[in-house]
Amino acid sequence: MLSIKNLHVSIEGKEIIKGLNLEVKPGEVHAIMGPNGTGKSTLAAVIAGREGIFEVTEGEICYKGKDVSEMSIECRAREGIFLGFQYPVEIPGVSITNFMRTAINEIRQYKGLEQISATNFLKAMEDAKKLVGIQSKLTNRSVNEGFSGGEKKKNEIFQMAMLKPDLAILDETDSGLDIDALKVVANGVNALKTKNNATIVITHYQRLLDYIIPDFVHVLYNGKIVKSGKKELALELESKGYDWLKDEA
Amino acid sequence: METQIQDKTFREKMIGIFETRQETIFRNDSPTLVERRKAAIESFKQQGFPNSKTENWRNTDISKAMAADYNYYLESTFQKDQDLSKIFKCDIPHLETDMISQLNGWFVSENGSIKTDKQGVVVGSLAEAKKKYPGLINDHLSKIADDRKSGFVALNNAFAEDGVFIYVPDNVSVEVPLQMVNIINTNENIFIQNHNLVIIGDNSSLQLVQCDDSVDHQQSLINTVTEIFVGKNASLDHYKLQNKNDNSTLINSIFFNLERDARLSTNAISLNGGLIRNENYVTLNGENCEANIMGVYLVDKAQHVDNQVFVDHAYPNCVSNELFKGIVDDSAHAVFNGHILVRRDSQHTIAFQSNKNILLTDKATVNTKPFLEIYADDVKCSHGATIGQIDENAMFYLKSRGIGEHNAKMLLMYAFAAEVINKIKIEPLKIRIDDMVKKRLRGELSICEQCVLHCSNMEKETNFEIDMSKV
Numbered sequence: 001m002l003s004i005k006n007l008h009v010s011i012e013g014k015e016i017i018k019g020l021n022l023e024v025k026p027g028e029v030h031a032i033m034g035p036n037g038t039g040k041s042t043l044a045a046v047i048a049g050r051e052g053i054f055e056v057t058e059g060e061i062c063y064k065g066k067d068v069s070e071m072s073i074e075c076r077a078r079e080g081i082f083l084g085f086q087y088p089v090e091i092p093g094v095s096i097t098n099f100m101r102t103a104i105n106e107i108r109q110y111k112g113l114e115q116i117s118a119t120n121f122l123k124a125m126e127d128a129k130k131l132v133g134i135q136s137k138l139t140n141r142s143v144n145e146g147f148s149g150g151e152k153k154k155n156e157i158f159q160m161a162m163l164k165p166d167l168a169i170l171d172e173t174d175s176g177l178d179i180d181a182l183k184v185v186a187n188g189v190n191a192l193k194t195k196n197n198a199t200i201v202i203t204h205y206q207r208l209l210d211y212i213i214p215d216f217v218h219v220l221y222n223g224k225i226v227k228s229g230k231k232e233l234a235l236e237l238e239s240k241g242y243d244w245l246k247d248e249a
Numbered sequence: 250m251e252t253q254i255q256d257k258t259f260r261e262k263m264i265g266i267f268e269t270r271q272e273t274i275f276r277n278d279s280p281t282l283v284e285r286r287k288a289a290i291e292s293f294k295q296q297g298f299p300n301s302k303t304e305n306w307r308n309t310d311i312s313k314a315m316a317a318d319y320n321y322y323l324e325s326t327f328q329k330d331q332d333l334s335k336i337f338k339c340d341i342p343h344l345e346t347d348m349i350s351q352l353n354g355w356f357v358s359e360n361g362s363i364k365t366d367k368q369g370v371v372v373g374s375l376a377e378a379k380k381k382y383p384g385l386i387n388d389h390l391s392k393i394a395d396d397r398k399s400g401f402v403a404l405n406n407a408f409a410e411d412g413v414f415i416y417v418p419d420n421v422s423v424e425v426p427l428q429m430v431n432i433i434n435t436n437e438n439i440f441i442q443n444h445n446l447v448i449i450g451d452n453s454s455l456q457l458v459q460c461d462d463s464v465d466h467q468q469s470l471i472n473t474v475t476e477i478f479v480g481k482n483a484s485l486d487h488y489k490l491q492n493k494n495d496n497s498t499l500i501n502s503i504f505f506n507l508e509r510d511a512r513l514s515t516n517a518i519s520l521n522g523g524l525i526r527n528e529n530y531v532t533l534n535g536e537n538c539e540a541n542i543m544g545v546y547l548v549d550k551a552q553h554v555d556n557q558v559f560v561d562h563a564y565p566n567c568v569s570n571e572l573f574k575g576i577v578d579d580s581a582h583a584v585f586n587g588h589i590l591v592r593r594d595s596q597h598t599i600a601f602q603s604n605k606n607i608l609l610t611d612k613a614t615v616n617t618k619p620f621l622e623i624y625a626d627d628v629k630c631s632h633g634a635t636i637g638q639i640d641e642n643a644m645f646y647l648k649s650r651g652i653g654e655h656n657a658k659m660l661l662m663y664a665f666a667a668e669v670i671n672k673i674k675i676e677p678l679k680i681r682i683d684d685m686v687k688k689r690l691r692g693e694l695s696i697c698e699q700c701v702l703h704c705s706n707m708e709k710e711t712n713f714e715i716d717m718s719k720v
Contacts, residue, residue, distance in 0.1 A: 048649050049648075049649075050645055052641065072648070072654075073645065073648035073649055074648045074649075074651050074652060074653045074654070074657075077648065077649055077650055077651035077652075078651045082649075082650075083649050085646065085649075088646070089640075089642045089643050089645075089646040091643050091646065091647070091660075091661070091664060092664060092668070093663070093664025093665065093667040093668060094660050094661070094663075094664045098660070099647070099650070099652075099660070100650075102652055102656060102660065103647075103650040103651045103652050104651075106651050106652050106653055106656065107651040110651070142664075143646075159650065163650065163651070
């Protein structure tokens with residue numbers, strides 16, 4: 001589904017990702033861990049297509065067999081890539097309902113489908129809300145405006161449930177969550193898992209991985225994946241920290 | 250009774266018309282009003298028209314508008330055989346208003362030029378009111394419209410013959426909103442000066458919608474002065490809708506005077522217009538007044554919108570709140586000048602001022618000048634102005650959900666304007682303005698599609714790609 005080869009990314013001339021390789025197959029859950037400032041969020045943003053200060057200087061990202069370098073952000077999203085933001089953006093004046101309906105209809109239009117009916121849309125909203133335990137009022141509010149940290153993260157998973165992506169990249173979705181919210185978010189992600197979609201969980205702590213069980217764990221350090229392993233690697237990191245990996249880098 | 254005006258001598262011509270046509274100009278006036286006109290023309294002689302050197306006009310260049318040839322009329326050109334119902338037709342679904350019409354600045358009506366309803370509310374022509382209610386007129390007309398504010402105000406005070414007169418007695422709540430519509434429909438270039446007078450008695454309330462529209466593409470210069478007296482514990486909910494052609498110049502000066510415990514909400518919505526200058530003068534002339542002064546402007550091409558707000562906190566314990574937002578496209582130009590004056594004894598004043606702008610191109614210009622002048626020491630005041638582009642983070646967020654560049658931009662621009670639109674309290678009006686703003690942002694709004702009116706050859710209703718209404 002996703003194949004990244006020798007990826008190099010610079011921000012304002014400074015190389016952040018320095019030759020990264022990653023293979024993700026349908027049905028898999030990958031966790032990417034690593035200390036602050038090693039390029040985790042940059043990787044997520046680049047897969048989603050963020051332009052501007054991010055410059056891919058070398059290597060390629062293939063999604064479903066296609067090189068995405070020429071694909072716009074919105075096209076990648078319509079092809080099934082979803083980015084759960086570490087810091088979801090507040091958009092005063094745009095209701096979540098309107099936001100989601102516009103998104104779904106643009107995706108449907110891209111796929112040559114008719115606009116979603118009001119009934120189906122409302123049903124999808126209800127189901128997605130239930131999945132992440134959102135109280136009904138949330139959906140009438142402006143996107144993320146005045147939301148608590150936990151509400152924002154739940155709202156990301158809510159959107160994921162609405163859009164049903166093939167590849168979801170969750171960037172530090174666990175940060176700022178208390179244990180109850182963490183469980184809700186994790187349960188949502190697990191419920192959306194099928195054998196055809198894949199998830200990349202980017203996290204700092206092993207804690208989230210108690211609830212979302214990864215098939216693979218990768219350690220990103222200094223712009224490269226320095227170690228990959230099974231879920232046990234996460235536990236090892238938790239007890240030993242990251243320092244012991246510096247030598248391997 | 251037409252008089253030709255030419256460019257260089259515009260000022261001299263107007264003074265000349267005044268000197269030679271006094272008999273016509275003074276025809277409805279009491280001796281008091283005649284004196285006021287004479288004082289006004291003297292003030293105009295001293296000031297002349299504002300130019301780029303005049304304080305508060307530095308960023309608004311009217312020289313082009315002043316250089317054109319205009320015809321000026323001292324009497325109404327309305328012919329009795331014109332079908333008013335075709336020109337003035339409100340089509341906002343579920344908006345029930347009593348419509349007051351002005352054609353080229355002159356009051357027009359099929360059933361009498363002034364009338365009084367069973368609650369004692371008087372609505373009609375200002376010229377007629379001068380004859381019928383000389384006491385009220387002498388006490389109010391050209392009283393708060395201060396000649397010294399600008400040459401335009403002085404000239405209007407000297408010349409204006411007609412306009413709308415509204416009187417709401419004490420203790421009357423007017424249930425149905427009043428809608429004043431000034432339509433310019435002519436096949437020549439004209440200069441228009443009309444003067445509206447609104448008096449709201451103590452403990453009364455009124456909703457007033459003031460529309461300025463054109464149904465032609467002629468060059469016109471409109472100099473409107475409106476004086477609004479809001480009595481003790483009275484309330485006014487006021488809207489200005491401006492959808493003019495690109496060749497028009499609209500100078501719109503409104504003077505509000507609030508007595509103790511009065512409440513004012515005024516919202517200026519400028520959707521289209523060659524050059525629009527809105528001057529708002531708000532005097533809080535008693536304790537515990539509240540004034541909310543808002544505006545939204547959407548300009549493109551070479552359009553120019555200028556909002557000037559002056560709030561005078563003359564008494565303690567009053568609240569004023571200003572919020573103006575604008576989206577400026579192409580090589581358009583927007584100006585905001587906000588001045589809050591808190592006098593020495595006006596303690597416990599609360600005054601906020603905010604002006605936010607989005608610039609869509611490198612050629613678009615915004616000049617914003619928030620200004621607080623505070624002489625009291627126990628007050629809470631703040632001001633802020635922003636000029637920015639569309640938020641890149643928000644664009645990325647929307648796009649990452651599959652929304653394309655165009656719609657993402659639309660959603661963000663609409664959301665930006667919606668903060669002001671959402672404050673419209675007349676629900677059917679809000680829905681309509683909302684709709685018009687969306688069309689305007691998509692570049693689909695025509696001046697034929699009047700703010701609240703449709704002229705007979707209106708274009709077909711356009712469908713949206715996205716229906717932004719709520720589910």
